[in-house]
Amino acid sequence: MSRRTDLLDAAIALVADAGLRGLTHRAVDAAAGLPEGSTSAYFRTRAALLTAVVERLAERIGADVDGLAAEAARHPGDAAAAIERTLELLDCWLSDPAPLAARLELTLEATRRPELSEAITTWRTAFEALVARILVDVGLGKAAERATLIVACVDGLMMRALSQGPSARGEFLEQARTLLTALLVSAHVLDNGENPLTNVIGV
Template sequence: MPTTRTASPTTTDAPLSPRRRQLLDAGLHVVADEGLRGLTHRAVDRRAGLPQGSCSAYLRTRKALVSALTEYVAGTLAADVDALAVDLQQCDGAAERAIELTLRLFQRWVDERELLLAKLELSLEASRDPDLAALLAAWRARLVDVVDGIMAARDTEHSTERAEALVSSFDGILFAALLKPARGRAAFLARSLELLMRSLAGPGDA
């Protein structure tokens, strides 16, 4: 199992106890390996190496478990995006550096594929569950704001609609990369991101 992240765990930035974090990290890996149907309290306990009943002591119902996991995944992604935004602001419009930093993050997400797979599973479930959709919408709005802010800082033509289109493109690139053979993923990400980030930088910065 990959090392547990230390990023902000929830969309509300509330701190997690070590045990709760352990359970949610185990839940993330269960969903990545078995899909959302495989997410049960017992499966989480087994994956975490904890006694049966540990997960239900913290998250009594399956809905509570799924909701907490959605917050955990969205919060981890949001913290990564916030960190990237800080780094991008220091690029001073240098497109090559912006591509390099974004590629580094996306490559890590693809290498640690459990996070992206869990997000995909939860996103599908959110299409049928308004409560989950609201949790994921909060993270997506945060990412759209970051992208829009970067374009504004560079005096690039920007709008919420354009930022949303770019975010959707990022999503598509990431999931397409997961379907590529492992040896071709880095090259695919680099080519795709260069095209998008050139557009983000604007013609004057390309």
């Protein structure tokens, strides 16, 4: 990775640990183990640093979502597989929670700084598009609207999971699997009056 990327990844970890108040050029230098002045050489102002951190975060999360999309494309129409792969991604995020914690911090900041909104919503737009495609694959209508709600639910689940200790997160993700499955089942019932997932998930 480049020094610029190293600095931004150190900044993400810093935001996760100390919040936005801890995000200073000097603190990023120290977190990255680089000489003082390294961060300011790339990002002259705090606003420039903050914007770059948001863009780097969107890039990292976006790469994960792209990987999930590629996996879903290999199993079109398989709702159970899509749910399991999604939960594996959430588990991966929770095993290294710094980007997730930083995203939650920066999402709130983006509501106060419009210049950050475009970058911070990049990953969500991609995630919603992926979920919508999965919903279409399994025969559901109103895919875009439902995808928005499901991703919002995932956001809430991840925030709740972060507040728990690591030992409790496995059970919590299992509960999340049940919830996501129930959302798909309920949608099928509403759309078709039937449940084509019955043979897969046993409900």
